[in-house]
Amino acid sequence: MLLLSYSRSARNYNVRTSSFLLHLLEGILPCCPPGTYWGQYQDITKSNAHLSVAERLWVAWYAWVQNDVLATGIMSFAIHELFYFGRSLPWIFIDTLGLFKKYKIQSSKIPTLREQWDCAKFVLLSHFTVELPQIWLFHPMAQFFGLSTSIPFPSPWAMAYQIAIFFVMEDTWHYFLHRALHWGPLYKAIHKIHHQYSAPFGLAAEYASPIEVMILGFGTVSCPILWCAITGDLHILTMYAWIVLRLFQAIDAHSGYEFPWSLHHFLPVWAGADHHDLHHEKFIGNYASSFRWWDYLLDTEYTPDALKRRRERKVDAKKTQ
């Protein structure tokens, strides 16, 4: 049982920051019947005043559902849908209202609302038919590999450094598997669907064949699982934070907009939209997801600089012949 695995002495809780929210919640919901989620929350609050609001909400959810597989499954699916469509929404507004036009990478190819709606329907169908059954297996798999679902939550530092490692691991998986998907037969059979949009937009991040979703999604899920199998140290909350950030990365990479404040201007190894937009436009090069180093090291970069370097190398090679 989740509550039993809680260790009171494990860490200090940030009670002060959470107490305001707690009082707010209690003010809105003065008294809830015992069988309801909020009734459960209030019960837990009475005997666990030292827990943060987030931890109480978490424990109340598992206690209320009374089925850990179901609780993790519903939470995982809801987080995925909420953050995927939630993060895509600003890009839909930007495209539809014609905002930031001067930052649009392929400025003549702005997706219509109809195109975005068709894409959203395809993605939703894929989420319900392909991803939902897999998400259902998530809790048993997490338990098998020793992911923690209990409280206390991990520290922000532990979450941050683990997520940074997952970004590096997943980027490696994505580079080689995505590059393999560009091999003729695999491209035709699997990856062609994702390349339907030569000028991508946020919602198109998961517009792909179910096989591709499984192959590339495997990297997102298996990298943290591998980490947990080796170190024995991973909380499912860190996994959720990682998946949300990875979704944000994928959606932003497909946004089609390059801003002066885009992350890669401050973190040059970060791939970003201008890296992946070129991949969709040219169908070749820039295979990595989050970083630029694999494309640079293996000479698959598709940037004006990389093309210039390649041309110069060819000229030098001819001279030496």
Ligand SMILES: [Zn+2]
């Ligand atoms: Zn591709």
Ligand SMILES: [Zn+2]
């Ligand atoms: Zn793409």
